[in-house]
Amino acid sequence: MKRLAIFFMLIGMSVATRAQDTLARRASYxxxxxxxxxxxxxxxxxxxxxxxxxIEPYYLLDLEKTAxxxxxxxxxxxxxxxxxxxxxPSQAFRGTYLRAAYEVRRLRSARRILYAGYGPxxxxxxxxxxxxxxxxxxxxxxxxxxxxxxxxxxxxxxFGFDFNLANHWLLRLTFRNVMGxxxxxxxxxxxxxxxxxxxxxLNNRLLYSGGLSLQIHYKIR
Amino acid sequence: MKHFLLVxxxxxxxxxxSCIDCGPQAELSARVYFEHDSLKxxxxxxxxxxxxxxIRQQTDNFTQRHYYSISLPISLISDTxxxxxxxxxxxxxxxxxxxxxxxxxxxxxxxxxxKAPSTASRYYSTFSKTEIYYDTFVNPxxxxxxxxxxxxxxxxxxxx
Numbered sequence: 001m002k003r004l005a006i007f008f009m010l011i012g013m014s015v016a017t018r019a020q021d022t023l024a025r026r027a028s029y030x031x032x033x034x035x036x037x038x039x040x041x042x043x044x045x046x047x048x049x050x051x052x053x054x055i056e057p058y059y060l061l062d063l064e065k066t067a068x069x070x071x072x073x074x075x076x077x078x079x080x081x082x083x084x085x086x087x088x089p090s091q092a093f094r095g096t097y098l099r100a101a102y103e104v105r106r107l108r109s110a111r112r113i114l115y116a117g118y119g120p121x122x123x124x125x126x127x128x129x130x131x132x133x134x135x136x137x138x139x140x141x142x143x144x145x146x147x148x149x150x151x152x153x154x155x156x157x158x159f160g161f162d163f164n165l166a167n168h169w170l171l172r173l174t175f176r177n178v179m180g181x182x183x184x185x186x187x188x189x190x191x192x193x194x195x196x197x198x199x200x201x202l203n204n205r206l207l208y209s210g211g212l213s214l215q216i217h218y219k220i221r
Numbered sequence: 222m223k224h225f226l227l228v229x230x231x232x233x234x235x236x237x238x239s240c241i242d243c244g245p246q247a248e249l250s251a252r253v254y255f256e257h258d259s260l261k262x263x264x265x266x267x268x269x270x271x272x273x274x275x276i277r278q279q280t281d282n283f284t285q286r287h288y289y290s291i292s293l294p295i296s297l298i299s300d301t302x303x304x305x306x307x308x309x310x311x312x313x314x315x316x317x318x319x320x321x322x323x324x325x326x327x328x329x330x331x332x333x334x335x336k337a338p339s340t341a342s343r344y345y346s347t348f349s350k351t352e353i354y355y356d357t358f359v360n361p362x363x364x365x366x367x368x369x370x371x372x373x374x375x376x377x378x379x380x381x
């Protein structure tokens with residue numbers, strides 16, 4: 001509880017303070033997420049998705065107002081989820097998503113900058129998969145399902161740290177929380193690109209997930 | 222405070238798990254009732270079955286008291302299932318028609334159900350009288366805490 005209070009206080013402070021950055025220029029960065037798909041290749045049997053390339057390019061644009069920034073992200077993910085049991089066999093998915101956010105940052109030191117932001121997310125995903133019923137008397141039944149153009153809208157909130165690496169390079173570590181709603185929810189999905197893994201037992205129309213992202217950015221202006 | 226939240230979480234988790242009626246997520250079975258049964262039922266044989274075990278276990282353990290009802294598995298692969306009933310004095314055939322349903326139900330994953338066929342004929346039988354009632358195997362929503370009866374499913378009344 002105490003940590004949570006400090007966290008909210010930090011966000012409040014970062015919103016309220018104007019960073020004393022007198023050299024503010026409208027810099028912009030392009031970036032790429034570097035760790036998102038790694039666990040699915042290294043630990044395909046432990047992680048909730050397997051062999052899934054996730055490509056997430058980013059664009060950061062500083063606003064004229066000091067310490068304010070716009071953040072745009074696109075994403076593409078294609079792969080399949082892990083097989084849990086007979087009733088949750090793996091699902092193949094392919095999705096594209098877009099996110100944008102308004103973020104506020106606060107200088108903590110010359111190298112480390114805290115930031116927080118929020119913004120909308122939209123994701124369009126296609127699914128297919130199998131399901132299996134045991135039939136001891138007459139034989140097993142194996143069925144297939146397919147959903148195309150499943151759209152979800154959501155809101156993402158995040159905070160994290162920028163680390164200035166070298167002249168033009170920026171490393172961004174982001175902790176994010178995203179909530180969304182699917183427009184059509186015929187089948188429960190294990191992984192929704194752009195929204196991540198939603199734990200079982202929750203309504204299959206609502207998506208809720210948290211995550212971590214590590215990005216490398218290059219200053220283009 | 223922290224522990225209280227944990228307890229609430231666990232309790233709500235148990236509730237979510239136990240309140241949902243998923244129905245049988247396996248091969249479905251129709252309940253067969255024999256009306257004023259005076260005939261001796263020796264065995265039931267299901268056509269196109271890979272194993273008769275589920276039926277044989279029931280007919281082997283028949284006692285005078287409860288052999289007026291048995292539970293017969295219906296096929297997941299086909300929309301019709303045929304049984305041969307062997308009594309001491311006669312042999313009867315019963316084909317039941319139905320429509321399989323496979324769908325995703327929130328909190329359960331995929332479920333299986335059977336409903337009345339779209340065609341007019343619901344059965345073919347050599348019994349003197351046959352009646353089939355189609356009821357869902359899956360209760361529509363949450364199961365009530367007090368009246369926790371499972372859904373009835375298909376039931377067949379036959380008069381040899």
